[in-house]
Amino acid sequence: MVDMFASCTLLSVCMCLPDYVCVSRRGLRLGMAKVTQVDFPPKQSVSYSKETQTPTCTQTHTQAKPGSPSEEEEEEEMAEPKPAEESQEEKADQEEKQEEVAPKDLTEEEKMQLLHSEEFMAFFDRGSRIVERALSERVDVCFDYSGRDLEDKEGEMQAGAKMSLNRAFSDERWSKNRVVTCLDWSPQYPELLVASYNNNEDAPHEPDGVALVWNMKFKKTTPEYTFHCQSAVMSAAFARFHPNLVVGGTYSGQIVLWDNRSNKRTPVQRTPLSASAHTHPVYCVNVVGTQNAHNLISISTDGKMCSWSLDMLSQPQDSLELVFKQSKAVAVTSMAFPLGDVNNFVVGSEDGSVYTACRHGSKAGISDVFEGHHGPVTGLSCHSAGGPVDFSHLFISASFDWTVKLWTTKSTRPLYSFEDSCDYVYDVMWSPTHPALFACVDGSGRLDLWNLNNDTEVPSASVCVNGSPALNRVRWAHSGREIATGDSDGQVLVYDVGEQICVPKADEWTRLVHTLVEINENRDEGEELAAQRLVA
């Protein structure tokens, strides 16, 4: 009897199923349903028993509408086969379902609808409450009092972090929309850093030149001191033997002096804007000498070099025109003094050449030209890590031609060219403690650390600044453990360098000697080959 009924209902199911399926499912599944129907009858007969009927809601349905029992029976059958069918389908076509579900993504509209639905609000209410409670619990059940945990952590962090961002300095009012033009660390207070900025094009009423003194020691996010002046500041430095003074070289050619003892934000002393001083932008300022005998040296882009006494900025003590071969004025963009030298120095110019020069003596002025760069020289640095071997004849230069070149004052051809960058290299600096380590920054936001003893082809450590702004300046802290970079968005970022990179081992100096010998040999070989090719 049950079987007969089952077969009747099977027929009805066959006829009715398509309609129901169309309404609630897509046509694709229609095909699959027909296939599984073959297995249906036995299952159906089993499920069609009073016991299983009771928990389902269709029981009340049949009782409520006795007038159309066949319809109700059909509906019951609908309810029964549907879930059975689903489970069948799920088992058989789980893969297909997964395929369907995985790529199906919700559109923004659907997401918004979901987010506005009642059940979502209820869920979110409950869920967020629990999560907030859990978040507020600061109990660390895994804390190990023996300290083993911390040791592991330190080891990992050392191994992993070659360079990690320590601080980011920027000021909403004074550094936004300005480019960082120069950086300098204070020699007396290692936590102080001065950054100079050029003008803010969006704020013509604000002073064009800003210099901010930042403090690394405290968590304060505002500058220690804020200084202004009327012209964009292109270079800045702490006056080496005067802890209260900050020197700035500006776009107008004026050199300004700020004093943090005064309450004013404007300079306490200014050089005159006359032909005796500078009339072109001053990109290089430096205090050289000793405590008792020091001068402020400044060079402007028209090749004029002036030396000043910090007590009297009304006129230069000495001035010198830097001309090459008595005719070509050198457009100086960068300057560097070798360690311990107050007379001889190197300058980089806009035409791509580096020149050595000296201040005093019969041959005062430009001595030699070092040609090699194909674009303006943006940064120069003389070797300054003192140690058992003297490398003060080495210097490096960065240029718009995407390269950093290593030179020695003993030869006018570059020793080596570092060509890993894909953008203008804006600045370069030797580490003050490690003899073979230097840092360079380029326009794509990369800060690279090169270790000559490790590898001369690729940087030993590299980090890309968030947002890839052009990095304009790089300065090692005097300890050699931190690097500050200034970018085109007015941000100053200070990175901690991992010990394994920045702390020199005892044999670094001797290794560098060997490295230099290798570099020299390679260079001579390279030149021989080039010469042979030319001949052939």
Next chain:
Amino acid sequence: IATFLGRKLQPRPQNEVEETLKRIQGQKGVQGIIIVNAEGIPIKTTLDNSSTVQYAGLIHQLVMKARSTVRDIDPQNDLTFLRVRSKKNEIMIAPDKDYFLIVIQNPSD
């Protein structure tokens, strides 16, 4: 369209959800919040797209497994909260019938 799944939509101020999310995000050490629906599709997130998709997929699987484990042991029981504590951070999951709320926190921050 005023109905979704046959239910009428209640227009609630979206601010509530946003405010709560901001509040949670502002708590100490919170790295990110993701809300995932029952199928594992993220519907709201404070992280970037690739991380969100990764977390949503992996955590969905984990929650399904955890839930089925709890239910297998005792069918009357159900999963209410899941916390995954790791060396570097902690992932808290508040599951529900239709959604999960995932919060990633770095407790040492």
